[in-house]
Amino acid sequence: MTDDSDLTARVQDSFDPERTDPRLRELLVPLVQHLHDYAREVRLTHAEWEQMIDFLTRTGQACDDLRQEFVLLSDVLGLSMLVEQLEADAAPGGTPQTVLGPFHLVESPPREQGDDISAGVPGERALVTGRVLSVTGEPVAGALVDAWQSDTDGNYDVQRESDEIGQGRGLFTTGDDGSFRFVTVVPSDYPIPTDGPVGELLAATGRHPNRPAHIHFQVVAPGFALLTTHLFVAGSVYLDSDAVFAATPDLVEEFVPDDDAEQAARNGLSTPFPHARIELVLTPEHARAS
Amino acid sequence: MTDDSDLTARVQDSFDPERTDPRLRELLVPLVQHLHDYAREVRLTHAEWEQMIDFLTRTGQACDDLRQEFVLLSDVLGLSMLVEQLEADAAPGGTPQTVLGPFHLVESPPREQGDDISAGVPGERALVTGRVLSVTGEPVAGALVDAWQSDTDGNYDVQRESDEIGQGRGLFTTGDDGSFRFVTVVPSDYPIPTDGPVGELLAATGRHPNRPAHIHFQVVAPGFALLTTHLFVAGSVYLDSDAVFAATPDLVEEFVPDDDAEQAARNGLSTPFPHARIELVLTPEHARAS
Structure with a gap:
C-alpha cells in the first residue's frame, strides 16, 4: 500500500x-x-x-x-512555440518553426497559382509570392504549401459561422522552380478567442489576447521535415507581445507597393499592389532521437 | 519578439x-x-x-x-492522492486523507441514523458504526458525514443509469457523542471506468484498473478541516495495487460477525450481522500557507 x-x-x-x-x-x-x-x-x-x-x-x-x-492553452503557455523550437533544433538551417495555432482545423481547398484565397471578403488585394527551397538552396518542386489567414477584421472562416469554410485558405503545389503565388487581403492583427477558459486565464493575469497580423504556412514535401511557420506583417502592432509567443524577427515581411504590370495582369490586380515575398526553407526529413 | x-x-x-x-x-x-x-x-x-x-x-x-x-486521470497519475497527503501534512494527527474519486458527483440524500443506504440492491446487509472525534479525542456533535459506495457488483448509482441516484449514498449528522451508523451492503472491489482516455492509458502501460473494496467518507464540521477518506474492506484484493494509489494500511477495517441482538433489532438486522467500526478524526481548520 x-x-x-x-x-x-x-x-x-x-x-x-x-x-x-x-x-x-x-x-x-x-x-x-x-x-x-x-x-x-x-x-x-x-x-x-x-x-x-x-x-x-x-x-x-x-x-x-x-x-x-x-x-x-498550449499556445498562451508558450508550450506550442517551445515544441516547434525543439523540432527546429533537431534539424537546423530551415525557416524558423512557429506554432500551428488553433485554426488549422479544416482542410484548405486546393487552388491554382495566382488564385484569390480570400474569396470575396472586403479589403485591398495583395500578392504573396514565395519559393520553397532546400537548405542547400535547391528549389523544391511539387511541395504542398498550405496557407491560412484571418481577414482584414481578424476573423478566420471557422469563426464566421455564416461564411464558407475555406475562405482565407489555400493549398498550392509548387512549380518546377519551387514557386507559388496567391492573391489575398493583408491580414489584420486580432485577439485569440477570449470567451473560453483561456480568455479567463489571460484576464486573470493581466495579459492582452492579441496576435500581430500574420499568414500561416505549413509545407509538406517528400524527403523533407514538415515546416510550420508564419509570415508576420511588418509594422503590425503586437509584434513585441504576441499572445502566443510566436513572433520572430526572421519571419517579418513587408507588403511593399509593386508597379510590375505583368505580375498585376497575371494575377488580376492593378498597379501598384501590395506584394510580400517569402522563402520557405525545408530541412531534410529526420528521425528524432527517442 | x-x-x-x-x-x-x-x-x-x-x-x-x-x-x-x-x-x-x-x-x-x-x-x-x-x-x-x-x-x-x-x-x-x-x-x-x-x-x-x-x-x-x-x-x-x-x-x-x-x-x-x-x-x-489525476487519480491514476497519483496526483489526487498526493494533494490529499499535502493537505494532511498541513494539519497532522487526523484520519489519513485519500482521494475524493470520480463518483462524488451528486448530493447524497440526508438520512436518519440506522437507515439502509443501499436502498434495495442485492447483498447481505451489514452495519457500519462510527464516531467523529477531534485530535484531542473529543466527540464532534453535528458533523455532516457523507458516505458513498459501490454495490456488491462494484457499480455506483451514477454508473447504473436505470437506478435511482442516491443509492449507496447517505448524508448523516452525528449525535451528541459524535456517533453515526448506517446499514448497507459490503462493497466489492471494482474496476474504474476503462472505456475512456484513462482506460487507454492504463491499457497502454500494462496496468490493471481495479480498486480494493471501500466506502468513501467526507466529513464537514465547523471549526475543523474537511476530511476526505476511505474505509477499505479488510481482505479485499488489490489492497496492494490500488489503481489510484489510495489504499493505506491505517484505513483498512474488518467487517466482523456481530451477535449483538439489541444492535440488530435497532437497525433491522438479524444476528449475526457483519459489522465494521470506524473512527474519523478531524484536524482543526487551518489556513494553508500560500
Missing part, C-alpha cells in the same frame, strides 16, 4: 516496462515526476486542485470541430 | 505581477517552468504534442454530470 514517501516512485513503477512502449514510458515517467514535484513545490491545496480539474474539463468541453481550446 | 533562449522567462513575465492574484502567479510561474522543463527534457516532438492535445481534449469531452474523467 502507499506510504507518503514513495508515492511518486510507485506511480512511475506502475507503468510496466515489459508492457509499455519504451518511448511512452520515457514520456510518462518524467511527466509524473514534474507533476508531483510541481504539486509539492507549490503545496497545491485540494481547493486549487479542484479549480484546475474544473479548468481543464471546461477547456476540453470548449473544443469542437471548429475550435481547439487546448491548443490555445 | 521571442528568441529561443528566453521563451520560458517571457511566458513567466507575461503574468503581470501588478494585475495577477499573488497566489495565482505563485501557481502559474512554476507551472510554466515544469511544463517547459518537461518538454525540453523529453524533447517532445510535434507529433507527440498533438497526441497529448488530443488525449486531453477527449478527457474533457468524456466528462459530464455523472462522469469526471479528469479526476480519474
Whole structure:
C-alpha cells in the first residue's frame, strides 16, 4: 500500500516496462515526476486542485470541430512555440518553426497559382509570392504549401459561422522552380478567442489576447521535415507581445507597393499592389532521437 | 519578439505581477517552468504534442454530470492522492486523507441514523458504526458525514443509469457523542471506468484498473478541516495495487460477525450481522500557507 514517501516512485513503477512502449514510458515517467514535484513545490491545496480539474474539463468541453481550446492553452503557455523550437533544433538551417495555432482545423481547398484565397471578403488585394527551397538552396518542386489567414477584421472562416469554410485558405503545389503565388487581403492583427477558459486565464493575469497580423504556412514535401511557420506583417502592432509567443524577427515581411504590370495582369490586380515575398526553407526529413 | 533562449522567462513575465492574484502567479510561474522543463527534457516532438492535445481534449469531452474523467486521470497519475497527503501534512494527527474519486458527483440524500443506504440492491446487509472525534479525542456533535459506495457488483448509482441516484449514498449528522451508523451492503472491489482516455492509458502501460473494496467518507464540521477518506474492506484484493494509489494500511477495517441482538433489532438486522467500526478524526481548520 502507499506510504507518503514513495508515492511518486510507485506511480512511475506502475507503468510496466515489459508492457509499455519504451518511448511512452520515457514520456510518462518524467511527466509524473514534474507533476508531483510541481504539486509539492507549490503545496497545491485540494481547493486549487479542484479549480484546475474544473479548468481543464471546461477547456476540453470548449473544443469542437471548429475550435481547439487546448491548443490555445498550449499556445498562451508558450508550450506550442517551445515544441516547434525543439523540432527546429533537431534539424537546423530551415525557416524558423512557429506554432500551428488553433485554426488549422479544416482542410484548405486546393487552388491554382495566382488564385484569390480570400474569396470575396472586403479589403485591398495583395500578392504573396514565395519559393520553397532546400537548405542547400535547391528549389523544391511539387511541395504542398498550405496557407491560412484571418481577414482584414481578424476573423478566420471557422469563426464566421455564416461564411464558407475555406475562405482565407489555400493549398498550392509548387512549380518546377519551387514557386507559388496567391492573391489575398493583408491580414489584420486580432485577439485569440477570449470567451473560453483561456480568455479567463489571460484576464486573470493581466495579459492582452492579441496576435500581430500574420499568414500561416505549413509545407509538406517528400524527403523533407514538415515546416510550420508564419509570415508576420511588418509594422503590425503586437509584434513585441504576441499572445502566443510566436513572433520572430526572421519571419517579418513587408507588403511593399509593386508597379510590375505583368505580375498585376497575371494575377488580376492593378498597379501598384501590395506584394510580400517569402522563402520557405525545408530541412531534410529526420528521425528524432527517442 | 521571442528568441529561443528566453521563451520560458517571457511566458513567466507575461503574468503581470501588478494585475495577477499573488497566489495565482505563485501557481502559474512554476507551472510554466515544469511544463517547459518537461518538454525540453523529453524533447517532445510535434507529433507527440498533438497526441497529448488530443488525449486531453477527449478527457474533457468524456466528462459530464455523472462522469469526471479528469479526476480519474489525476487519480491514476497519483496526483489526487498526493494533494490529499499535502493537505494532511498541513494539519497532522487526523484520519489519513485519500482521494475524493470520480463518483462524488451528486448530493447524497440526508438520512436518519440506522437507515439502509443501499436502498434495495442485492447483498447481505451489514452495519457500519462510527464516531467523529477531534485530535484531542473529543466527540464532534453535528458533523455532516457523507458516505458513498459501490454495490456488491462494484457499480455506483451514477454508473447504473436505470437506478435511482442516491443509492449507496447517505448524508448523516452525528449525535451528541459524535456517533453515526448506517446499514448497507459490503462493497466489492471494482474496476474504474476503462472505456475512456484513462482506460487507454492504463491499457497502454500494462496496468490493471481495479480498486480494493471501500466506502468513501467526507466529513464537514465547523471549526475543523474537511476530511476526505476511505474505509477499505479488510481482505479485499488489490489492497496492494490500488489503481489510484489510495489504499493505506491505517484505513483498512474488518467487517466482523456481530451477535449483538439489541444492535440488530435497532437497525433491522438479524444476528449475526457483519459489522465494521470506524473512527474519523478531524484536524482543526487551518489556513494553508500560500
